[in-house]
């Protein structure tokens with residue numbers, strides 16, 4: 315490997331002592347977050363009010379809405395029992411530059427409700443209907459169906475939304491459209507993923523999202539969640555509630571080894587110093603980190619012989635999807651042709667050496683991402699010592715575009731987990747894909763709590 319690339323590899327390396335500092339830092343923030351009285355502001359460890367999980371035997375049809383960083387999905391989820399479901403969905407993408415992201419809350423909710431209307435027409439069912447909403451953003455949850463919207467992130471900056479009750483925003487928008495639909499459950503996508511995976515495998519104890527953003531949920535003892543102390547006392551010492559960690563917000567430069575590319579990315583971001591951990595590893599950022607490191611290689615004439623491709627000339631011009639495509643195709647016989655299409659030059663043709671360099675760079679950046687995801691998983695597994703001490707499988711339900719579309723991610727995450735835990739623990743860890751997790755989870759929670 316050329317020196318300049320080696321230098322970049324060093325900058326993205328996570329040495330064992332750095333990995334350890336991250337796991338320790340995360341564990342201490344898990345506990346300090348549990349000990350705070352309020353979930354307002356930049357909140358972590360948010361109670362979900364979900365204290366029961368499905369058994370896999372439930373049946374019926376429920377609506378679910380899932381808003382992520384780049385996609386809105388509205389689904390009718392039919393629970394068939396035996397852990398099986400069928401899903402009918404209407405999907406919309408929201409481009410990074412879509413004005414809906416920065417307009418008024420009212421316009422945004424009208425757009426959402428139009429999509430719901432389309433689904434209702436498609437499945438041809440009668441209203442009134444109940445719906446579970448999976449909100450992939452921080453929410454200061456006050457009950458199973460109420461919660462105040464906190465700072466959204468992922469490029470959303472809606473006017474008039476902060477600190478509004480999400481259930482009321484939906485209610486008003488459904489009324490404007492004349493639709494008789496009630497939101498009976500609000501949940502974070504991590505909670506949705508955990509609940510959905512419990513329908514398929516009741517042993518699951520971590521719901522993990524690795525997509526545009528990153529985050530995780532797990533069941534915590536109610537008596538350890540200080541925020542619930544006055545309003546929601548534990549029924550008994552063993553009662554658990556799913557907690558949305560918002561681990562994306564964890565971390566500071568005290569223990570996150572931010573390199574020069576991380577710092578450059580953060581400095582040009584609309585929300586600097588926010589979600590530093592997520593910015594090091596999630597789908598929203600891997601492409602940009604490769605672009606920034608790639609520019610350094612180009613400046614040193616170690617890549618593209620100093621020629622700058624169009625995709626590297628603008629911030630966020632290089633997508634994370636390209637990293638996975640490059641790693642997937644790099645050893646194909648026509649790799650140069652295929653990967654060459656991702657880069658546009660005025661007067662240059664990519665060479666085999668360029669191909670190796672850019673593919674190595676993608677691997678370096680993505681591998682650090684996988685290992686950072688593993689660090690969060692290690693902390694959350696250790697937060698549940700009963701799981702480590704038992705002989706049962708340790709099941710993590712994972713979903714999200716970065717995990718699903720980037721083939722080597724799962725093995726790289728597993729590699730870091732295996733390095734961290736004793737063999738007796740590591741061999742019990744199962745990383746299980748929880749595809750469609752959030753929507754199914756939202757429907758399941760709407761079903762479990764429809765009586766309230």
Ligand code: GLC
Pocket residue numbers: 382383449450451452466467502503504523525526527528529530560562592
């Ligand atoms: C972001 C959001 C968080 C969400 C995660 C995964 O980090 O803040 O609420 O769970 O992305 O989508």
